[in-house]
Amino acid sequence: MVDLLVSTEQQQIIDSVVDFLSVELPLARLRPDGNNRPDSALWPIMGELGWFMTSLTEAQGGLGLSAVEEALLFRQLGRHLLTPNVLASAIGARVAAAAGVDELAAAIASGQQPVALGNAVGRVSIGARISGRFHLFDAAGMPLLLLTDGVGNAALVATASLSLLPRPSAVDAMSLHEARLDAVAPLALAGPDLGAHVTLRLLAASMLAGVCEQTRDLATDYAKLRVQFGQPIGAFQAIKHKCADLALRADAVGHLVNFASIRVANRAEDAVFQATAAKLLGAQYALINAKETIQIHGGIGFTTECDAHHFLKRAHVYDLIGGGYRQQQRFLLEEPAPGEEPVA
Amino acid sequence: MVDLLVSTEQQQIIDSVVDFLSVELPLARLRPDGNNRPDSALWPIMGELGWFMTSLTEAQGGLGLSAVEEALLFRQLGRHLLTPNVLASAIGARVAAAAGVDELAAAIASGQQPVALGNAVGRVSIGARISGRFHLFDAAGMPLLLLTDGVGNAALVATASLSLLPRPSAVDAMSLHEARLDAVAPLALAGPDLGAHVTLRLLAASMLAGVCEQTRDLATDYAKLRVQFGQPIGAFQAIKHKCADLALRADAVGHLVNFASIRVANRAEDAVFQATAAKLLGAQYALINAKETIQIHGGIGFTTECDAHHFLKRAHVYDLIGGGYRQQQRFLLEEPAPGEEPVA
Amino acid sequence: MNLDFTPDERHFRAEVRDWLRTHVPKETRPDDGPEMLAFDKAWQRRQFEAGWAGIAWPKEYGGAGLSLMQQLIWFEEYALAGGPYLGCFFVALSHAGPTLIARGTDAQKAFYLPKILAGETPWCQGFSEPGSGSDLASLRCRAVIEDDHLVVNGQKIWTSLANWSKYQELLVRTDPNSRYKGITWVIGDMELPGVTIRPIKCMHGAADFCEVFYDDVRIPLKNVVGEVNDGWNVAMATLGFERGTAALAEQIEMSRVVEDLIDLAHDRPGPDGLRPAIQDDEFAARLATLRAEVAALRAMSYAAISRGQRDLVPGAEGTLIALYNTETMQRIFRTAADMMGPEMLDLEASPSRWTSQYLRSVMQTIAGGTSEIRRNIIGERVLGLPRGR
């Protein structure tokens, strides 16, 4: 049966996540005067909430939920513009489990050992020895690092073993470091069988879908409130139609991510296709939605007193992790078209 | 002195061309019930008006005007969606003159020997022997054929020496033939020195600028007249802003074509750069303008009772001659950036 | 959330796939003319005889009474089997019939519905007028009651296939002093005296639409559906009937075109005349995004059907899908046109007649609702933005 709407149980999960995020991680934390705790401080709580063990089996100490619930969780994390390191912990736990390093898996899943994301800059080599240049986000206090490539290799390395070069970050309240690895041995390694790249695409796509939704809501709310020429600006077609397009993009990406998450959960033949499609569309749409949201806000929209600009900046971050949309386009064209539905 | 506005004399030329076109070649000729005389019948009149000898020197029997006046003429021809063969005669006369075949040059310039345009389909070879596949437009009654390539070779061949395969044309009131040439000898041949490719780009760009202007006018006039929801649709921002964009594109391309025409006339170092830039921008903008003009017209806009669709179809023709905008983009990148203005 | 079909659904898919692949006409549907009408009637008749007529109609009215999930499977398999456009029966099956089922009298149902299912009577729609395109409620084609008849005078436009239809769902102005409350929905017979039909030729070369003129056309009052002056409500009543399953067939067709383009891009030289088009990164970028967009469109339709399955009141999600559908279609065929290069000027250069389809796609953001009106609807009804003063 086709059912692409969230179930009551799924809605409960979403609601509890939203409750937590709006109290602990409101968008206001990103403002210049925001109470921006180091992320690492929140990791044990996130771990306790199960965010990094959603997809681990109960035997692995996980919640035994599927990629569907995990993607729903990450959509909310995207709406709240969380650090991309949440992806690193969720995927890192799988890498450790797949590599048979059960203690490490448990420590990551529980949030005791936070994992930062290392994003490839240029071509990298991930295997028994890891080489290449990587960007690290919010790496302070994160003992582990997840590194991935575009074909499904994924590795965990100890952050302490690397020399990190601090770089000036373009993204508010997100630090940036660069690390050059030369034949570094991983703590745990997983190959394409695990599909870490597919999970990364799916969950990043879900965060981008969250950006699309949240920008739609921000912009629409503002268009109802802000009065110019004697009426709310949302009454003007120029603004109304921009909002309609925000809604259309949010709808398209949101449903595609749901569809892809089911295919990934079912290990369907078109799982890579759908996750890649979701990532590249999510990125392109989130970038437009964020930019248009700034435009709809007018002057206030480009100041740090308004949250709109965070969406543009973090949409770029989510786009770039695991390879930007131009790379994903090539990945998608390498996939076969989805086949026919099976019959009995 | 910089003066990018038309002079009084130039305006007189424009006015007389417009007078002729609105009587002899109104857009209505393209309609299903239009009185669509074969183009060849008009060629001697056009020749007499000097359309094909604008840039020939007085010694060559021409008017001794420059590429500037010629581009202004072709902009009006573009506004009236003339067959691309007008380009072939204007350039053909130059090719014959450059090749020293003076009688032929005079016959072409006078319109006695009409020239059809042969547009390369795929890669062609133009030289002492010509090979390749070409599209011919409105070839009936045209004894000569102009063939060009992307690097400046241009040749005239006798249409009668070829076997023409009629093809179903996508463009109303414009016939299409295909010819495959295998080592055909030209009647006249000119190399890159003549710059036939640059003239073709400039004049085609000017016709595309004409499309941009005429669509702006058509759409704006309609937006003032058509009433929906109790007011002219041009009062709605969705339509008003589309019209503003039509005007912006028309303005940008129009001024760029003027600029380029002066550079071509002066044989300036950046002549190829500017003509190529004008062609690729003109094509992209004319295609959008034409499509948006159909959209602004609503239902009537996609019927053959309205002239809007002719602009879309012929914009594609003008784009494709001498290579479509994707090819022109590559040509432009191969040019050096314009240098500094010289000083005394 | 779920995309696993049940064993029953898979069985149903097997049955449908088998029947469709055996029975879908092998020949291409004629573009126009009496051959087209004969083709559409024969195909509808064939479906009727096999019990597949009126996929979404309740069994009590002779329909196949399929569940939403079965409809979804039907339309997916229909597209995959290359099933033809419903053509002359589209309005009858997807709009006129459902309106009669919802608001018609028993006599109307008994008379009209079986003739639709059996492929006897094509219907057309008479809603739009020259002055009332986007602003439908301003329609002026007037009808006055004389004895037991409505006498209709005026004009309709954008009526698809009027020249091949037997009946028409006709909206007429019966009260000139009221905007929404003075409209009546009535069944028109296209053969009545005073009806004149003029086909309108469109930019892609075919006459997809007609103008219809009414000169003292007398229609019996018993043909009114609902009440006199209540036609606006009747017209709105069926807006929710179509739960998004029919759009799936079109979307699968769009996926197929994208895949065809990708295949072609491997074989055909790109703009440089040397490398295959797929190696041109600009085309590759467009094709990949189009692949993602048609995938998103399918997911949106599945979500709309899921809402239908939960018996949720249909919202404006159909408008979102229609907007995305038509604009994606335009991008697809513009890419096809660009990929053909100079050969786009040759109508028969591609076996799929992409140039015609490209030209036709330009109409899609106007006919059936302009993108501008759709964005208004999304802004106001989905997002709750205020209407302009």
Add this chain to the structure above:
Amino acid sequence: MNLDFTPDERHFRAEVRDWLRTHVPKETRPDDGPEMLAFDKAWQRRQFEAGWAGIAWPKEYGGAGLSLMQQLIWFEEYALAGGPYLGCFFVALSHAGPTLIARGTDAQKAFYLPKILAGETPWCQGFSEPGSGSDLASLRCRAVIEDDHLVVNGQKIWTSLANWSKYQELLVRTDPNSRYKGITWVIGDMELPGVTIRPIKCMHGAADFCEVFYDDVRIPLKNVVGEVNDGWNVAMATLGFERGTAALAEQIEMSRVVEDLIDLAHDRPGPDGLRPAIQDDEFAARLATLRAEVAALRAMSYAAISRGQRDLVPGAEGTLIALYNTETMQRIFRTAADMMGPEMLDLEASPSRWTSQYLRSVMQTIAGGTSEIRRNIIGERVLGLPRGR
């Protein structure tokens, strides 16, 4: 039509080129702080001493009194020499000064103009308010006349460089019962008691704008330019002063960025990490179109200057140029950001700080006039479309 400079103009270009290449500051203009103010003052002073202050101002008011053609040459050479942004003197030179010249009293001219030219007094603009962004005429910052003073209370916003300015061109509401006819244009001194300035941090990290608060600020009536309640006309009077020459400098800077991007694309790997970016056809397509667009922009500016030279009344062509300018700039820097790939997240990865410029470009279609308002103006004033009801 003509693009040939006369021998005199070429001599002038030689002179200007020589002076500028010798005297343009070698060091980069500081982004902010007292160093920035000092830099701007020193550079203005240097131009003043060499006779280049007030390029477009008449000689009788101490300006250089250049012809339009000389201005054009000046600004082209200024950009080519890498001349810095006018910064703290931009408003003074291009707007406040010209307004005083057009509408000021002799006393105002004598007092304020020399201090601008000599690089002593930066000015800022106090037009926009929090509730009056696009709708300027709805401004509410009020002033009442007490004796021979205006007493100002209220707030302004989007005031560039308020914190480094000595004076302000200030629009205040002196008649609350009239929309356009109740506004007064007055010279404000930023050091007066009751003026509070709060910088606003923008998304690219700098405080390009300030809020200014007025609490019983007493401004002498002799500072009113034009008449009390006639400020709207005074503000409009200088709209035509700038004939498009200054925009040239920015456009030449944009060409340079495009050329830098093309150079970089030859050296830097594209999205596949292997081939240079210029071989990526999607980037190539964007870069080529950008090249054409900046060429068109230059031609548009030349045309506007040509109109000025014929003493034609300036129309709304400045709005067309401003719209095209800002939207092209956004496309340029978005392309730069995309070409940088992951390194766009590193503010110092490119020597040109493209990421900052990209973020800053997002503001350009809002600050100084939104694209939406500009499209309204073009639709209504250039094309004559009706205003909505």
